[in-house]
Amino acid sequence: xxxxxxxxxxxxxxxxxxxxxxxxxxxxxxxxxxxxxxxxxxxxxxxxxxxxxxxxxxxxxxxxxxxxxxxxxxxxxxxxxxxxxxxxxxxxxxxxxxxxxxxxxxxxxxxxxxxxxxxxxxxxxxxxxxxxxxxxxxxxxxxxxxxxxxxxxxxxxxxxxxxxxxxxxxxxxxxxxxxxxxxxxxxxxxxxxxxxxxxxxxxxxxxxxxxxxxxxxxxxxxxxxxxxxxxxxxxxxxxxxxxxxxxxxxxxxxxxxxxxxxxxxxxxxxxxxxxxxxxxxxxxxxxxxxxxxxxxxxxxxxxxxxxxxxxxxxxx
Amino acid sequence: xxxxxxxxxxxxxxxxxxxxxxxxxxxxxxxxxxxxxxxxxxxxxxxxxxxxxxxxxxxxxxxxxxxxxxxxxxxxxxxxxxxxxxxxxxxxxxxxxxxxxxxxxxxxxxxxxxxxxxxxxxxxxxxxxxxxxxxxxxxxxxxxxxxxxxxxxxxxxxxxxxxxxxxxxxxxxxxxxxxxxxxxxxxxxxxxxxxxxxxxxxxxxxxxxxxxxxxxxxxxxxxxxxxxxxxxxxxxxxxxxxxxxxxxxxxxxxxxxxxxxxxxxxxxxxxxxxxxxxxxxxxxxxxxxxxxxxxxxxxxxxxxxxxxxxxxxxxx
DNA sequence: TGACGTCATAAGCTGGGTTTATGAGCAGTG
DNA sequence: CACTGCTCATAAACCCAGCTTATGACGTCA
Numbered sequence: 001x002x003x004x005x006x007x008x009x010x011x012x013x014x015x016x017x018x019x020x021x022x023x024x025x026x027x028x029x030x031x032x033x034x035x036x037x038x039x040x041x042x043x044x045x046x047x048x049x050x051x052x053x054x055x056x057x058x059x060x061x062x063x064x065x066x067x068x069x070x071x072x073x074x075x076x077x078x079x080x081x082x083x084x085x086x087x088x089x090x091x092x093x094x095x096x097x098x099x100x101x102x103x104x105x106x107x108x109x110x111x112x113x114x115x116x117x118x119x120x121x122x123x124x125x126x127x128x129x130x131x132x133x134x135x136x137x138x139x140x141x142x143x144x145x146x147x148x149x150x151x152x153x154x155x156x157x158x159x160x161x162x163x164x165x166x167x168x169x170x171x172x173x174x175x176x177x178x179x180x181x182x183x184x185x186x187x188x189x190x191x192x193x194x195x196x197x198x199x200x201x202x203x204x205x206x207x208x209x210x211x212x213x214x215x216x217x218x219x220x221x222x223x224x225x226x227x228x229x230x231x232x233x234x235x236x237x238x239x240x241x242x243x244x245x246x247x248x249x250x251x252x253x254x255x256x257x258x259x260x261x262x263x264x265x266x267x268x269x270x271x272x273x274x275x276x277x278x279x280x281x282x283x284x285x286x287x288x289x290x291x292x293x294x295x296x297x298x299x300x301x302x303x304x305x306x307x308x309x310x311x312x313x314x315x316x
Numbered sequence: 317x318x319x320x321x322x323x324x325x326x327x328x329x330x331x332x333x334x335x336x337x338x339x340x341x342x343x344x345x346x347x348x349x350x351x352x353x354x355x356x357x358x359x360x361x362x363x364x365x366x367x368x369x370x371x372x373x374x375x376x377x378x379x380x381x382x383x384x385x386x387x388x389x390x391x392x393x394x395x396x397x398x399x400x401x402x403x404x405x406x407x408x409x410x411x412x413x414x415x416x417x418x419x420x421x422x423x424x425x426x427x428x429x430x431x432x433x434x435x436x437x438x439x440x441x442x443x444x445x446x447x448x449x450x451x452x453x454x455x456x457x458x459x460x461x462x463x464x465x466x467x468x469x470x471x472x473x474x475x476x477x478x479x480x481x482x483x484x485x486x487x488x489x490x491x492x493x494x495x496x497x498x499x500x501x502x503x504x505x506x507x508x509x510x511x512x513x514x515x516x517x518x519x520x521x522x523x524x525x526x527x528x529x530x531x532x533x534x535x536x537x538x539x540x541x542x543x544x545x546x547x548x549x550x551x552x553x554x555x556x557x558x559x560x561x562x563x564x565x566x567x568x569x570x571x572x573x574x575x576x577x578x579x580x581x582x583x584x585x586x587x588x589x590x591x592x593x594x595x596x597x598x599x600x601x602x603x604x605x606x607x608x609x610x611x612x613x614x615x616x617x618x619x620x621x622x623x624x625x626x627x628x629x630x631x632x
Numbered sequence: 633t634g635a636c637g638t639c640a641t642a643a644g645c646t647g648g649g650t651t652t653a654t655g656a657g658c659a660g661t662g
Numbered sequence: 663c664a665c666t667g668c669t670c671a672t673a674a675a676c677c678c679a680g681c682t683t684a685t686g687a688c689g690t691c692a
Contacts, residue, residue, distance in 0.1 A: 015361055017340035019418070020411045024333035024680095033559060038639065045331060051681055053639060058679090064422035072638045072689040080421050082560075083462050086439045087414040089562040094407040095336045101403050102335070105396050106380035123402045128569075128590045132506075135570045146399050181589055190448070191625060243349060244398075246405040253444075254451045267583035273497055273626060274444045309507065310589060340649095354670065367650055369670060374648085388658040388669045 021059045023095055026088040028055055029067065033085045036074045097127035104130055104144035113142045113302040116161035120183060120220060121289055122146040123245070124264040125165070125310075132309050133302075140302045148220070156294050163303040164292045167220060177292035180310040181264075185224060185285035188266060188275040189258040201281035204232040211239035213251045213259040221245070225260050228285055249275075260285070337375045339411055342404040344371055345383065349401045352390045413443035420446055420460035429458045429618040432477035436499060436536060437605060438462040439561070440580040441481070441626075448625050449618075456618045464536070472610050479619040480608045483536060493608035496626040501540060501601035504582060504591040505574040517597035520548040527555035529567045529575040537561070541576050544601055565591075576601070 021029075024045070031041035032052075042052035060067050067081035077085060104115070104126070117126055126144060133140060145155060152164040153172040164175070171177040187207065189195050195202065208229040214222055229235050239257045242248050245265050252259035253274050269275040291307050293299050299307055337345075340361070347357035348368075358368035376383050383397035393401060420431070420442070433442055442460060449456060461471060469488035471477040480491070487493040503523065505511050511518065524545040531538055545551050555573045558564050561581050568575035569590050585591040607623050609615050615623055 015340065016343060016408065016411055016415060017338065019415050020339060022333065022338050023336055024331065027331065027333060037637095039637090047680090048682060049639075050641080050683085053641090054680075057640090063418045065418070070639060072687095074638070079462055083421070083435075083438055083460075084414075084418060086560055086562060087410075087417050087443065089560065091407060091410040091414055092332065093562065093566075094403075094410045095332055098400075098403040098407055099332060099335050102379045102381070102400060105399065119399075122399055125588045127403060128585070128588045132569060132590060144399075146395055244402055244405060246402060246409065247350075250409075253448060255448075264587050267587040269444070271580050271583040272441050272444045274448060353668095355668090363649090364651065365670075366652085366672080369672090370649075373671090386670060388656095390669065 019062070020091075021062060021088075023092065025055050025059050026092055028052055029059065029081075029085055029088055030092065032056065032068060032075060033077050033082070036076055038068075038070075038075050096131055100130035100134065101127045101144065104142040107141045107143040113140055113163075113306065114145070114155075114161045115142060115163055115165070115303075115306070116145045116147065116152040116155040117165040118149060118152060118167050118220065119146050120167055120262055120264065121165040124262070125181065125289075129306060129309050133306050136309070137302060137305055140305075142302075152292070156292065162293075163299045163306060165289065166292055167287045167289050169287070171290060171292060174295055175292040176295045176298070177290040178307075179288045180291050180307075181289040183287045183289050184263045185221060185260050185287075186263050186266065186270075187258060187260050187278045187280055188252055188270070189278060190253060190255040191273055191276050192255055193258060195258060195278045196276045198278070201279050204229060204280055204282065207280055208232040208234060209236050210258065211236050213240045213242065213248050213257050214238045215245065215248055216241050216243060221260065221262060224285060224287065335378070336407075337378060337404075339408065341371050341375050342408055344368055345375065345397075345401055345404055346408065348372065348384060348391060349393050349398070352392055354384075354386075354391050412447055416446035416450065417443045417460065420458040423457045423459040429456055429479075429622065430461070430471075430477045431458060431479055431481070431619075431622070432461045432463065432468040432471040433481040434465060434468060434483050434536065435462050436483055436578055436580065437481040440578070441497065441605075445622060445625050449622050452625070453618060453621055456621075458618075468608070472608065478609075479615045479622060481605065482608055483603045483605050485603070487606060487608060490611055491608040492611045492614075493606040494623075495604045496607050496623075497605040499603045499605050500579045501537060501576050501603075502579050502582065502586075503574060503576050503594045503596055504568055504586070505594060506569060506571040507589055507592050508571055509574060511574060511594045512592045514594070517595050520545060520596055520598065523596055524548040524550060525552055526574065527552050529556045529558065529564050529573050530554045531561065531564055532557050532559060537576065537578060540601060540603060 028041055028045050031044045032038060035041050035044065038052045038056065039049040042049045056068060063084065065080045065084065066078050067084055068075040069078055115126070122144060130142060133142070145161060149166040149168050149172060152161070152166050153175055155161040156164045157174055165180070166172065167183055187202070214225070226235055240251055242251060245261065248259050249261060249265060249269065251257070252261070253269060258278065266275055270277060291310060293303070344357055344361050347360045348354060351357050351360065354368045354372065355365040358365045372384060379400065381396045381400065382394050383400055384391040385394055431442070438460060446458060449458070461477060465482040465484050465488060468477070468480040468482050469491055472480045473490055481496070482488065483499055503518070542551055556567055558567060561577065564575050565577060565581060565585065567573070568577070569585060574594065582591055586593060607626060
């Protein structure tokens with residue numbers, strides 16, 4: 001050690017977009033992995049072989065790692081290439097979810113299937129459902145409207161939506177519904193936080209008294225939390241107020257403090273222990289997520305297809 | 317109903333990269349969300365205000381949705397814009413994981429912290445850990461080598477790695493270690509699969525006799541599965557053999573058949589019910605994930621920092 | 633040895649995104 | 663009321679990344 005001759009220069013850290021290949025390149029890499037040939041991969045993504053060659057090469061230069069072993073009878077991924085490809089796949093997956101959602105947003109008035117959903121559902125569940133729906137019924141044009149429960153109900157009753165998804169304790173008046181999933185709020189913190197190694201259950205009063213990382217006032221998550229802790233002294237002033245669930249998550253992961261988040265948002269962080277859940281005594285932070293429709297008008301056609309994607313058990 | 321006048325033309329479906337804005341645009345959008353101003357966002361990402369204006373505008377054209385409400389005293393996201401921004405954040409998150417991993421791969425010989433990890437860990441856990449480590453110790457240069465348990469042990473003993481991560485039942489000879497997480501294999505299928513609504517536990521013999529979607533022979537996941545089902549007639553011929561965990565996952569989600577996957581890979585799909593877990597009677601598909609180091613040489617410095625990110629409980 | 637596959641190289645073109653320079657709209661202030 | 667300061671939009675010139683076409687080199691197989 002010792003030999004550090006300085007802070008290693010100014011360490012040029014250009015923006016993420018300059019250090020991560022663009023989507024086209026990532027798709028190309030994945031295609032190479034699948035086909036074992038640059039030319040075949042090029043054909044799949046609709047470019048010529050030299051373009052593919054050059055693109056892969058520049059990606060290797062950018063990352064500073066050899067990704068593929070070229071040989072006169074094809075190209076296979078190197079070990080590092082396999083790893084990079086797996087990470088690339090996750091970017092592409094997120095891009096597909098983005099695309100599915102965006103495509104639904106675009107189809108405004110005239111679409112076949114109009115879905116109204118609460119924010120949490122629209123944000124975390126719809127993209128996956130839409131990808132699945134697209135796989136099953138490729139032609140379906142979907143439009144997605146996000147709003148609170150009242151707005152969803154209103155749209156359904158006005159005939160402006162074919163099916164809705166809401167979170168909450170009860171089905172709004174005039175609607176029928178079925179529970180399709182659950183949204184449990186979890187208190188989480190980075191593993192380095194003292195609460196993470198605390199034995200036993202946390203006292204709700206202590207939770208209420210502790211400043212948390214939260215979304216801004218008015219978010220559904222915050223309302224539920226407010227209600228649940230009303231009997232324990234009410235919520236303390238937030239440690240940080242952030243504009244999106246993902247921002248809250250990032251702050252919590254980085255150790256800024258404890259946060260309360262939907263389990264839908266943090267499943268991966270929990271699995272990988274970037275966040276740990278802290279059990280709280282007796283506070284029930286669970287909401288049902290329901291598909292809803294105008295009373296008596298069970299969804300048919302595409303709406304029914306969408307519904308069947310979301311629930312494994314009969315309506316009951 | 318009725319009025320379908322045709323299959324809606326040939327529906328030009330250009331590649332994903334043409335339908336999803338590039339990373340720079342997504343980062344810009346997120347910056348706009350944070351600052352409430354195009355100009356400020358532009359400054360943050362290092363471009364000029366007109367460039368930002370044009371970029372947001374072209375993104376809106378591409379998506380066919382208004383993303384920001386412009387006013388003479390700033391720009392706020394529209395409802396659709398908020399939704400799109402959340403989806404964008406998930407792409408950026410995946411890109412950050414990619415970057416963290418890639419940066420670790422790049423730092424070959426001379427890096428400060430050399431990590432050797434099994435594939436599952438390198439793929440699913442390391443990127444998150446590296447992001448966290450970077451947040452805590454910004455200067456640390458990390459290199460990541462992926463291989464099986466034997467390769468990890470060899471690198472540690474040869475002094476080519478400072479800390480290792482392996483999956484398996486025991487700590488390799490010559491190493492000390494501590495369990496940092498668990499990798500449970502789960503049998504999963506799309507909610508539409510018959511097994512998904514099956515009551516009770518699945519008979520292991522039936523599982524063994526059923527063709528599954530699997531990774532190619534030789535993968536760690538497949539070895540564990542093979543061993544677990546050896547006493548029940550052995551694994552049937554696979555329904556599909558795919559080259560990556562993500563590909564297996566995608567096939568399972570799309571309803572191609574049941575698959576066996578690490579819970580690390582499917583936590584989000586389980587939470588959103590795009591996949592459901594099917595309990596199997598008495599088959600224990602759980603592996604410990606351990607941090608390991610040469611016996612007697614507890615990690616120090618950056619390696620220790622990394623370790624402390626991964627475990628919430630004392631070494632014991 | 634010739635045909636077919638692989639990937640690499642070279643030259644020229646195109647377009648998206650950038651910059652600088654400028655203008656227009658609204659708010660707050662004296 | 664007009665001045666100052668913020669906002670965003672528009673226009674014109676520029677630059678470079680990535681594309682295509684054309685070609686070449688290398689290895690394998692019949």
